[in-house]
Amino acid sequence: MRQIYRSLWAAAASAGILLAQAQLDPALLGKAPLEAWPTYHGDYSGRHFSTLDQVNQANVKQLGLAWLYRANTNARGAQVGGSVPEPLPIHLGPGALAGGLLKSTPLLVNGVLYFSAPDHAWAVDARSGSEIWHFFWRTSGGDHIGNRGLGIYGRWLYLETPDGYIVSLDAETGKERWHKQIADVRAEYFATSPPIVIRNHVIVGLSGDALDVPGWLESRDPETGEIQWKWYTTPRAGQSGIETWPSAEAAEHGGGMPWQPVTYDPDLNLIYVTTGNPNPVYRGDLRKGSNLYTASIVALNPDTGKMAWYFQSSPHDTHDWDAAQVPVLFDMDVNGQPRKLLAQASRNGFFFVLDRTNGKNLVTTTFVESPNWYKGIDERGQPIPNPEKDSQPGGTLISPNNGGAANWTPPTYDPDTQLFYLNTAQGYEIHYQFETGRPSFGSSGHTSQAVGGLEASLRALDPKTGKLRWVHKYAGTEWNPPRPEHLGGLLSTAGKLLFAGAPGGYFVAYNPETGRQLWHTRFDHDVSNTPITYRLDGVQYLLAAAGETLYAFRVQQ
Amino acid sequence: MRWDKPVLRIGVALVLARAGLGQQPGGRSGEASPDAAAVERGSQIYRPNCGFCHGLDARGAAGPDLARSLIVLEDVDGKKLDAFLKTGRPDAGMPAFGGLASQQSADLAAFLHARIEESRARAPMDVNAIVVGNAAEGAAFFNGAGKCRGCHNPEADFKGIGSKYDPFALQARIINPRGGVRPARPSTVRVTLPSGETIAGRLVAVDDFSVALVDGAGVRRSFSRDNEVPKVEIVDPYQAHLDNFLKITDKQMHDLTAYLVTLK
Numbered sequence A: 001m002r003q004i005y006r007s008l009w010a011a012a013a014s015a016g017i018l019l020a021q022a023q024l025d026p027a028l029l030g031k032a033p034l035e036a037w038p039t040y041h042g043d044y045s046g047r048h049f050s051t052l053d054q055v056n057q058a059n060v061k062q063l064g065l066a067w068l069y070r071a072n073t074n075a076r077g078a079q080v081g082g083s084v085p086e087p088l089p090i091h092l093g094p095g096a097l098a099g100g101l102l103k104s105t106p107l108l109v110n111g112v113l114y115f116s117a118p119d120h121a122w123a124v125d126a127r128s129g130s131e132i133w134h135f136f137w138r139t140s141g142g143d144h145i146g147n148r149g150l151g152i153y154g155r156w157l158y159l160e161t162p163d164g165y166i167v168s169l170d171a172e173t174g175k176e177r178w179h180k181q182i183a184d185v186r187a188e189y190f191a192t193s194p195p196i197v198i199r200n201h202v203i204v205g206l207s208g209d210a211l212d213v214p215g216w217l218e219s220r221d222p223e224t225g226e227i228q229w230k231w232y233t234t235p236r237a238g239q240s241g242i243e244t245w246p247s248a249e250a251a252e253h254g255g256g257m258p259w260q261p262v263t264y265d266p267d268l269n270l271i272y273v274t275t276g277n278p279n280p281v282y283r284g285d286l287r288k289g290s291n292l293y294t295a296s297i298v299a300l301n302p303d304t305g306k307m308a309w310y311f312q313s314s315p316h317d318t319h320d321w322d323a324a325q326v327p328v329l330f331d332m333d334v335n336g337q338p339r340k341l342l343a344q345a346s347r348n349g350f351f352f353v354l355d356r357t358n359g360k361n362l363v364t365t366t367f368v369e370s371p372n373w374y375k376g377i378d379e380r381g382q383p384i385p386n387p388e389k390d391s392q393p394g395g396t397l398i399s400p401n402n403g404g405a406a407n408w409t410p411p412t413y414d415p416d417t418q419l420f421y422l423n424t425a426q427g428y429e430i431h432y433q434f435e436t437g438r439p440s441f442g443s444s445g446h447t448s449q450a451v452g453g454l455e456a457s458l459r460a461l462d463p464k465t466g467k468l469r470w471v472h473k474y475a476g477t478e479w480n481p482p483r484p485e486h487l488g489g490l491l492s493t494a495g496k497l498l499f500a501g502a503p504g505g506y507f508v509a510y511n512p513e514t515g516r517q518l519w520h521t522r523f524d525h526d527v528s529n530t531p532i533t534y535r536l537d538g539v540q541y542l543l544a545a546a547g548e549t550l551y552a553f554r555v556q557q
Numbered sequence B: 001m002r003w004d005k006p007v008l009r010i011g012v013a014l015v016l017a018r019a020g021l022g023q024q025p026g027g028r029s030g031e032a033s034p035d036a037a038a039v040e041r042g043s044q045i046y047r048p049n050c051g052f053c054h055g056l057d058a059r060g061a062a063g064p065d066l067a068r069s070l071i072v073l074e075d076v077d078g079k080k081l082d083a084f085l086k087t088g089r090p091d092a093g094m095p096a097f098g099g100l101a102s103q104q105s106a107d108l109a110a111f112l113h114a115r116i117e118e119s120r121a122r123a124p125m126d127v128n129a130i131v132v133g134n135a136a137e138g139a140a141f142f143n144g145a146g147k148c149r150g151c152h153n154p155e156a157d158f159k160g161i162g163s164k165y166d167p168f169a170l171q172a173r174i175i176n177p178r179g180g181v182r183p184a185r186p187s188t189v190r191v192t193l194p195s196g197e198t199i200a201g202r203l204v205a206v207d208d209f210s211v212a213l214v215d216g217a218g219v220r221r222s223f224s225r226d227n228e229v230p231k232v233e234i235v236d237p238y239q240a241h242l243d244n245f246l247k248i249t250d251k252q253m254h255d256l257t258a259y260l261v262t263l264k
Helices: A002-021 A248-252 B006-016 B036-049 B080-087 B103-119 B135-143 B169-174 B238-243 B251-261
Strands: A063-070 A079-082 A108-109 A113-115 A120-125 A130-140 A152-155 A155-162 A165-170 A178-181 A195-198 A199-206 A216-220 A226-231 A263-264 A269-274 A296-300 A308-312 A328-332 A337-345 A350-355 A359-368 A374-377 A381-385 A394-400 A413-414 A419-433 A445-461 A468-471 A490-494 A495-503 A506-510 A517-522 A530-535 A537-548 A549-555 B187-193 B198-209 B210-215 B220-224 B231-235
Touching: A063 A517, A079 A178, A108 A152, A108 A530, A120 A199, A130 A165, A152 A195, A155 A199, A263 A413, A308 A495, A374 A445, A394 B251, A413 A490, A419 A495, A419 B169, A445 B169, A490 A530, B080 B103, B135 B251, B169 B187, B169 B251, B187 B210, B198 B220
Parallel strands: A079 A130
Antiparallel strands: A063 A549, A108 A113, A113 A120, A120 A130, A152 A155, A155 A165, A165 A178, A195 A199, A199 A216, A216 A226, A263 A269, A269 A296, A296 A308, A328 A337, A337 A350, A350 A359, A374 A381, A394 A419, A413 A419, A419 A445, A445 A468, A490 A495, A495 A506, A506 A517, A530 A537, A537 A549, B187 B198, B187 B231, B198 B210, B210 B220
């Protein structure tokens, strides 16, 4: 009997240790990610740079597979939650399958990886690739275009679902703690964004531009899930910015979904929010004005949701170019002065560098050659759209295409080279607005046809000038450049390496100074998430997902 | 007014969803379809009570556009609408409609949801309506500055092209005649190995790390690529069109379309 008690006690003790293991030490948030990757961007900066250098130019050719995990989507054996008793038929959004199931950037906390897909979350042992648990969400519908990752606070994970819920899971077991509705799926809201945890705020974004519905960002209590504040992306009657809309009703139905995670500067205590395209999507004539704060970069106080400044990447957008791309934060000397900067390579083809203390513009330039929709730059450094390039009954040839010159997958900023890297595309479309009499709704009365494009390439930009340092054109992408987000996000490291997906399912390491290829491997699908790196038991690992598989690499001795 | 068509479309979508065959792109998920009789009953309630302010098609007049109303969008079986109509929004000029029975609110909701589906529907585009250009100027561009005549002949390869393709397809082909992954006219490629040996042929596939071709003897050959080695030179017969992406204007595209549709 004593023996039994002793083993029970030992089991309880080990369970206690496990509980402790599933806890995220909050002090790790915002630090350089070494042995943890505790938030979507690794740290809060959005740089996707790692100070690890064990894998470097000298040994990168010895990178080999450590393990792989194929995503298990079988609801049997899963922890199950949901808003309905039985899952309803799902709607796969455009590009949902082309982009791959695993778009999620994994979190790594105490040797466990946590990642997600629409209606699914997994915990996987980072040493072996073994599944620890699988969570399945019974959906009530919604656009299943993708899920980009989880947030973690202590032992609690946060997952957004296609039917507009935020779900809190126990990181130890995968069991649901609670779920809260963000927005009603019947109004065709959906959610893909990784929640970002800042102290006791869970910052939650949402999506949906089909029905001209209002957009907002919200902060929730990590324990209870209750709303702390909501920031609407368009002004209401009497608020600043309402003058950029024809009416309060147009502004309220003006969209601007903040569907990508924020970045954060703890010293300034500002979060940087990027907002989506305005609604109706293509009928600019129904919403004359610049349509603030859609397609913008906005700085908010994370404790109150109050706006500090804004910069509009696409004033009066009429081409579905959200400005949701990552607002990357870094410090740099400019003309001998230390500056706190924010850089964005926007979907519309423009690269912006701002002073992140006040939103003042330092650099505005195009990072590809094809954008043909603007006629100048205004005094704030914002592009001025050319109304002749709005969709016309006879067709308007537009670049970038709907996929954008860049899209949501993170670029990287390397503080060693002081360069900004991203995957780009120069695609074209012909846009038609064939019905102009009736009031529009979402994208009604509009169509477009893809006509290919010039090329897709990996590009290195100097943020001081906006000039290109080097361009690596992907062979064979003339005529059919892939959407940039279908090549995944980027990662740079202190090992003087730049990692990126390339067309054809390649995962490639480059010399970040020159763009020369140093190592590659090939998957059965293009890289679909953003690669991460971390050190575990003294060994540096590199992780990338392609399609439904997560691959881990290490230097093979 | 198109009273019948949207209802029919919703019916089809519902059958597909029930059969597990998928869903119309952008279709509203997880929602029962209003039946035609309910929509008709709803329209009888709507027109005398609501149409004056919200427009006969519910897309807004003095009052807001109801197809974009969150109360309507989020409504289930008229419940949310019924609760709203009991109080209205007097401060905004919207009176209460307390006299409606809940079944009438449900019918009204069915009518409004049919308006949502009608409003968002992408009616088929009239492909001939895209022909807005000037055919004579298109012909002048074809024979002059556009340099089209260097490769194309209205009496030879372009004979009857205006009958072969509709204007929509024709316009796309002006920009990109190459089509999908297997173009009618393939690129050619020359590979120069470090030894100096060259192998040339029809390009089969190329990416950053490999190139494959079929040589003059009909043999498929492939080579690994490591940065600049081996040297790979590709000649694309559609290069002039590729160069055009950065040059062609919408007017030139419209005029060329107008000209080419005349080549019956």
